[in-house]
Amino acid sequence: MPSKSDPILIIGGGLGGLTTALALAQRGRASRVFEGAPEFGAIGYGIQFGPNVFHVLDRIGVTGAVMAKADCPPAVLMRDALTGDELARIPTGASFRARFGHPYLIVHRIDLHNALLDACRRVPAIELVPDAMVTGFEQGADGIAVGTADGRSFTGPALVAADGIRSLVRAQLIDDGEPRPVGYVAHRTIVPMSALKADVHRHEVVLWGGPGFHIVHYPLRHGTLFNIVAVFRTATHGERGDVESYRAELQHTYRDAHPAMHELLAMMDLDRRWQVGDRDPVRHWSKGRVVLLGDAAHPPLQSLAQGACMAIEDGLCLAELIHATHGDYAAAFRRFEAARILRTSRVQLESRALWDFYHAEGIARDVRNEAVAAWDEDHMARCLAWLYDGFRIPVGPAGG
Ligand SMILES: Cc1cc2nc3c(=O)[nH]c(=O)nc-3n(C[C@H](O)[C@H](O)[C@H](O)COP(=O)(O)OP(=O)(O)OC[C@H]3O[C@@H](n4cnc5c(N)ncnc54)[C@H](O)[C@@H]3O)c2cc1C
Helix, strand or coil, X not given: CCCCCCCEEEECCCHHHHHHHHHHHHCCCCEEEECCCCCCCCCCCEEEECHHHHHHHHXXXXXXXXXXXXXXXXXXXXXXCCCCCEEEEEECCHHHHHHHCCCCEEEEHHHHHHHHHHHHHCCCCEEEECCCCEEEEEECCCCEEEEECCCCEEEECCEEECCCCCCHHHHHHCCCXXXXXXXXXXXXXXXXXXXXXXXXXXXXXXXEEECCEEEEEEEECCCCEXXXXXXXXXXXXXXXXXXXXXXXXXXXXXXXXXXXXXXXHCCCCCCCCEEEEECCCCCCCEECCEEECXXXXXXXXXXXXXXXXXXXXXXXXXXXXXXXXXCCHHHHHHHHHHHHHHHHHHHHHHHHHHHHHHCCCHHHHHHHHHHHHCCCHHHHHHHHHHHHCCCCCXXXXXXX
């Protein structure tokens, strides 16, 4: 049976799994991270982070590496997708940094992932196991055994499942079926900034909200790349089509959109489509020596741009609690749920509310636009404070 010093098993080499491994290593705990893909790596699109992510990046020692590749936009804007009017502006420059202590961040996922991976590779206590698709686990009185698709098996004192929104471990632990589709799909594209001809903001994060559709765009890699995400409602959200059928859907859905959006859509790579979905919050996501983390536990819609942030916060919180409970994993995991449930559930629920807000139609859109016109910087900072001020790590460095 595994002893306390044996590596903790982590399924999933995404942002949540790697953060957990690094945070555990800082507390002297070894881990073994299984990734189902042939190599550890990220899908190659942009990602945004609120200032709350820095509370974790600082603690696991990767802020410098991330900031070398990332950018801090001067503002986050919302525009009306039909008229192009600017509805809301959150300045994310000096006043934002002064208020939240950290900047807003935009970064290529690959760059962030590599910063975490490089840090993991420098730590002997972290074993990265690529090409290891976990197919099941068994929990005994003293430990956990997991099996992989190619017939290998591993044991450890505890299992952290950071295996994403379609988590295999969640299916075994909670068994609440597939994620909840919201009837929308997403297409993502990165183009060279030099190819961008549309008259759009090039430095800011911009969300164009329209009836049943939106577009988000922002620059990456110090202004050399431009990231575009197009999201819209379609009856075919659960089906696989081809580029031509996707193109026809886009043209129909965005027919009334502002001309600049059409120029952005013309640049979209339509090879790949993501079905958008989330899950309802649940009170418990652990059992004995097994715990879910990140999207496996509480996947939100992407409207607050906080899913990865929550996975990263989870990683540090969990590692601190494992450290504090001296190997009583069941106790650590219960405390982890208690520490995280309100914050992560609020992200899930507010993301749903924001989803409707972005996509408002008819009178609801008029009401939204009128209400937002009265919001000033101070109001928006107060609305976001619960999120951007970060979370209280239940046990600090001196508490364990
Ligand atoms: C269009 C879009 C835009 C988004 N934008 C943002 C944003 O701007 N900011 C933000 O904070 N969040 C954003 N998110 C959400 C964010 O992508 C997720 O919340 C985040 O990736 C969750 O991280 P994770 O580590 O929990 O899971 P994942 O990133 O899903 O990682 C899971 C890992 O586990 C591996 N895996 C799965 N099953 C197994 C198995 N059985 N065995 C071994 N390995 C396995 C997978 O290959 C993967 O590497 C966005 C999401 C979408 C769809």
